[in-house]
Amino acid sequence: MVLTASTMLPLGTKAPEFHLPEVVSGEKISLATFADKKALLVMFICRHCPFVKHIQHTLAQLGKDYFNSDLGIIGISANDAQNYPNDAPESLKEMAIELGFQFPLCYDETQATAKAYTAACTPDFFLFDKERNLVYRGQLDDSRPSNNKPVTGADLRAAIEAVLADQPVTSEQQPSVGCNIKWKPGNEPSYQ
Template sequence: MALTASTMLPLGTKAPDFNLPDVVSGNAIALSNYADKQALLVMFICQHCPFVKHIKAELAKIGKDYAGSNLGIVAISANDVVNYPDDAPQKLKAMAQELNLAYPICYDESQETAKAYTAACTPDFFLFDASQKLVYRGQLDDSRPSNGKPVTGKDLRAAIDAVLAGKDITFEQQPSVGCNIKWKQGNEPSYYG
C-alpha cells in the first residue's frame, strides 16, 4: 500500500465524460445521466483499500442522506483486477449490496476514466456543480484508519451542502489520501508517481 494524495485537479475543470458498466445492474452509466443534477459527486473507490474500508459506512450514509436531493452520485473503481482480484466487479457488487448503496459503482476496466479525472488514490472525491464544473476535490474529512478521529464526512458534506444551496465553497480544500490506484503495468498516467 502506497500512501497517495489527490492530484487536486484545478477547480473549474469540466467533468470528463464517461460511460461505464454498473457492477450491480450491468447498466451503462454515463456523465449524461447526471446532466439535470444541481451537483454531481464522482468518487474513486475500491473494495480492498483500508482507507475506503475505514469510511465505507459514511459513503453509504451520504448516499442515503442525499437520496432525495438534487445530487447525483457515482462511484468508480479502476484498479487492476488481475493483480488485485478483491477489486473485481463481482467483489464490488458484493460490497454495494452489503452497504445497500443508493448509487451505482462502475468498473473502469480500461482505467481511462480514472486518468481523465486524474484520480490518484482511493478514496478520491470530485464534486461538480450544475454546469458540471469542478468545485471541490478533497478529503471526506480528516479521519484516517490510524488517527483515532471519528468519520463524519464533514468536509465533503459541507461542500455538497454549499453547492446544493447555490453557494461558493469558501473553506480550504485538503487533499484526500489513501491507497494509490492500482494501475495496470505500463498504464501508469504521467501525473502518477
C-alpha cells in the same frame, strides 16, 4: 500499500465524460445519467483499500442521505482486477449490495476515466456544480484509519451543502489520501 494524495485537479475543470458499466445492474452510466441533478459527486473507491474500508459506511450513508436530492453520486473503481481480485466487478457488486449503496458503483476496466479525472488514490472525491465545473476535490474529512478521529464526512458534506444552496465552496481544500490507484502494468499515468 503506497500512501498517495489527491492530485488536486484545478477548480473549474469540466467533468470528463465517461461511459461505465454499473456492477450490480450492468447498466451503462454516463454524465447524461445525472443531467437533471444540480451537482455531481464522482468518487474513486475500491473494496480492498483500508482507507476506503475506514469510511465505507459513511459513503453508504451519504448515498442514503442524498438519494432523493439534487445531488447525483457515482462510485468508480479503476483498480487492476487481475492483480487485485477484491476489486473485480463481482466483488464490487457484493460490496455495493452488502453496504446498501444507493448510487451506482461502476468499474473502469480501461482506467481511462480515472486518468481523465487525474484520480490518484482511493478514496478520491470530485464534486461538480450544475455546469459540471469542479468546485471541490479533496478529503471526506480528516479521519484516517490510524488517527482515531471520528469519520464525519464534514469537509465533503460542507461542499455538497454549499453547492446545493447555490453558495460558493471554500477554496481551502485538503487533499484526500489513501492507497494509490492500482494501475495495470505499463498503464501508469504521467501525473503519478
